Amino acid sequence: MSEQSTRTPHAEGLNRRASRLHAGVDQTGPAVTDQSKPPPEAKVIDPGIGLTMRPAGARDLDELVRLEQVCFGAEAWSWQIMAGEITGPDRAYWVIESDQGGLVGAAGLSLGKDFAEVMTVEVDPVAQGRGLGRVLMDQLMEKAKQAGLTRVLLEVASNNAAAIGLYQSMGFTAIGRRQGYYQPSGQDALVMQLQLSP
Numbered sequence: 001m002s003e004q005s006t007r008t009p010h011a012e013g014l015n016r017r018a019s020r021l022h023a024g025v026d027q028t029g030p031a032v033t034d035q036s037k038p039p040p041e042a043k044v045i046d047p048g049i050g051l052t053m054r055p056a057g058a059r060d061l062d063e064l065v066r067l068e069q070v071c072f073g074a075e076a077w078s079w080q081i082m083a084g085e086i087t088g089p090d091r092a093y094w095v096i097e098s099d100q101g102g103l104v105g106a107a108g109l110s111l112g113k114d115f116a117e118v119m120t121v122e123v124d125p126v127a128q129g130r131g132l133g134r135v136l137m138d139q140l141m142e143k144a145k146q147a148g149l150t151r152v153l154l155e156v157a158s159n160n161a162a163a164i165g166l167y168q169s170m171g172f173t174a175i176g177r178r179q180g181y182y183q184p185s186g187q188d189a190l191v192m193q194l195q196l197s198p
């Protein structure tokens with residue numbers, strides 16, 4: 001398979017789990033600055049369970065990497081990759097934080113000229129099945145609309161029933177398949193698309 005066939009639809013995007021495509025990432029990671037105050041965009045999801053959704057910041061990196069590991073195992077992004085993602089100029093990353101400390105979910109979007117691309121959505125296994133994945137995806141779709149984009153693409157492992165179920169329930173439809181896309185698992189990816197109403 002050619003490397004080209006493993007790339008995302010976003011020309012400058014990165015293969016969701018194929019870390020070999022990140023060989024050029026500076027191993028020292030980008031310079032990141034932290035946020036000392038909660039941003040105005042922060043949303044309390046449910047005061048009863050103490051969860052707040054807000055834009056990701058540098059202070060979240062260690063927790064984001066932990067989430068990656070519990071959600072994706074061998075295909076988890078490294079600290080350096082995640083640092084590059086949350087500080088990228090065309091990226092929008094959100095996290096769900098527990099009042100008890102720590103993150104229970106995260107999701108990120110790449111904002112292109114013609115379409116947005118979901119880079120990741122992940123909910124800690126201990127918090128899955130409670131609607132948080134949908135809350136994160138809704139936030140990303142809102143962000144895409146705010147950026148004036150109506151087409152959203154994503155890739156998902158063809159055996160990931162939970163994620164495919166989530167995306168289908170939001171109206172995403174499969175438009176293609178990339179064989180052996182994910183590394184190191186070799187799993188195929190489905191390419192899915194959603195047309196948002198403006």
Ligand SMILES: CC(C)(COP(=O)(O)OP(=O)(O)OC[C@H]1O[C@@H](n2cnc3c(N)ncnc32)[C@H](O)[C@@H]1OP(=O)(O)O)[C@@H](O)C(=O)NCCC(=O)NCCS
Pocket residue numbers: 071072120121122123124127128129130131132133134135155156157160161162163164165166167169
């Ligand atoms: C995919 C993931 C983000 C879903 O998050 P979640 O918080 O558990 O999902 P939600 O509770 O918001 O469920 C939303 C919808 O997803 C679908 N869904 C969730 N779990 C499902 C499952 N096990 N099987 C089929 N559909 C499922 C359902 O349509 C559900 O809606 P419903 O509850 O009204 O039926 C979560 O399973 C996860 O983090 N998985 C590991 C990381 C991952 O694979 N991310 C996707 C990368 S492409």
